[in-house]
Amino acid sequence: MxxxxxxxxxxxxxxxxxxxxxxxxxxxxxxxLSSNENPWGASEKAKQAFRAVAGNLHVYPSSDHAELRGAIAEIHSLDADRIICANGSDEVISFLCQAYAGEGDEVLFTEHGFLMYKLSAQGAGATPVSVPESNRHTDVDALLAAATENTKLVFLANPNNPTGTMIPESEIARLADGLPEQALLVLDGAYAEYVEGFDGHAALVDTRENIFMTRTFSKIYGLGALRIGWGYGPAEIVNTLHRLRGPFNVNAAAMAAAEAAVRDVxxxxxxxxxxxxxxxxxxxxxxxxxxxxxxxxxxxxxxxxxxxxxxxxxxxxxxxxxxxxxxxxxxxxxxxxxxxxxxxxxxxxxxxxxxxxxxxxxx
Ligand SMILES: Cc1ncc(COP(=O)(O)O)c(C=O)c1O
Incomplete structure (x- = not known):
């Protein structure tokens, strides 16, 4: 070269x-047993919806993802206008880094946090900062101590991968309230559906301007092969992220299967x-x-x-x-x-x- x-x-x-x-x-x-996939696979209804797309492979998919956003909003009681769908939640993580972090900015994540936080921060030219955990649990005080005037994003999975541990909502709220005003807290809910009665902190998103939530169809919904995830947050942030995505970033088969999967409660x-x-x-x-x-x-x-x-x-x-x-x-x-x-x-x-x-x- x-x-x-x-x-x-x-x-x-x-x-x-x-x-x-x-x-x-x-x-x-x-x-x-190495990638946290659902061993029981996707729902039969999702598979059927996937197969039904085969007759229309020549047609571009919807670019506003309206039907899928509507289904997610209905099932999780969220505002559909503040949902963004993407090619896996990895893509949402990458959009967040591109939009909010660049040279000289810091992106915080916990010591044993998901690797894509670091890789996406580096991809955006920002400085990744790993913050110590306390006995494999997220340490809110350590995160607050590590945040500076250059901190733009704080990624936190709750439950966390690969530790499986979780911290209470009160601790998440304390973190959000204590962060510097230019920092956005991203709560990664890839495993939220495995926690009884847990909304992935969606309610916290609705009451704060500095919290964004990411979710995926790759885990409990068993659709890892199709690459589909979503994010939910304040309107201005969702509006910003839409500018970074390709018009057809989510394919038709993924959307059809995901809609059927989320409805198959x-x-x-x-x-x-x-x-x-x-x-x-x-x-x-x-x-x-x-x-x-x-x-x-x-x-x-x-x-x-x-x-x-x-x-x-x-x-x-x-x-x-x-x-x-x-x-x-x-x-x-x-x-x-x-x-x-x-x-x-x-x-x-x-x-x-x-x-x-x-x-x-x-x-
Ligand atoms: C904590 C966490 N976030 C995000 C992801 C990425 O999920 P997706 O398949 O939606 O890109 C994973 C996948 O393993 C994960 O463990």
Missing amino acids: TARIQPQPGIMDIELYVGGKAHVDGVSNTVK EYTEKCHAQNSQWRDYLCEQLNALGIPCDPSNANFVLARFSSEAEADAADAALGAEGLIVRAVKSYGLAECLRITVGKGADCKRVIAVLAAFKESWAA
């Missing part, structure tokens, strides 16, 4: 995102109940095996081993049995493995393999 063609400063410092593994060499019949509730049952099983069993695990609020658990070497060996033992989990070294948690809650039989297999592993490791 000619040396004259150069990217913007900082672009080559952005690490390439590495997703959860999907294969283990030499092992067939694997079970993927019965199926969502079923997935929620199954997840709670097997998540609690995993947590209890891991703790009983001497593998500590914080109570999780999401669709995964974070298993803590005594060392990176033990976590690597446990990862290999699970992989050899076709159980693919996520090493989280890139999240600063080298001694941990993140395990997505699978179907009951798969959760039992995870525990059986780890029980045998623990015995051999101790021996």
Whole structure:
């Protein structure tokens, strides 16, 4: 490549995102528990809506996403005009960074926060700032202490990935009220549907000018393959973000499936109940095996081993049995493995393999 063609400063410092593994060499019949996908898949109604789009593939999708925004607003009791849909919530995160952070600006996120906050901040030319957590929990005082006159965005997932921990709404409100006035607090609700009776802090968004919420169809709705997410916030912020998106940033199949999925409340509730049952099983069993695990609020658990070497060996033992989990070294948690809650039989297999592993490791 000619040396004259150069990217913007900082672009080559952005690490390439590495997703959860999907294969283990030499092992067939694997079970993927590495990307927090819904093991029960998408609702039948969503699949039907997806298939129905096949007859109209030559037609451009709606560019205002009105039907999907209407459905989301109806189900979640929100204002449809303040919803923006995007190619995954990753895209909303990227729009927020492009719109509100540039050179000299700081983007804050928590120590074990979702990697895309850092990568998107760097992509916008801003300075990413990682803020310490307290025992794998978001530390509001640390965030407030880290905020400066240059802080433009503060990203916080509640529940957080990969820790699965959550802080109470009163703490979120305290954070929003204490931030400098030029900073926008972004509450990432990718796992909100896994928390009983939780609105992802939508009500807080409605009472503050400095809070924005992101949500996704990739987790409980089982539509990760289609790339669709959304954001909700103050009208001026939504209006700003619309200027950054392509007119057809969300495809027709994704919108049709997402609309059917969000309306299929019965199926969502079923997935929620199954997840709670097997998540609690995993947590209890891991703790009983001497593998500590914080109570999780999401669709995964974070298993803590005594060392990176033990976590690597446990990862290999699970992989050899076709159980693919996520090493989280890139999240600063080298001694941990993140395990997505699978179907009951798969959760039992995870525990059986780890029980045998623990015995051999101790021996
Ligand atoms: C906390 C968090 N936010 C956002 C996302 C991105 O979701 P999407 O598939 O909507 O881009 C993920 C995906 O793993 C996540 O864990």
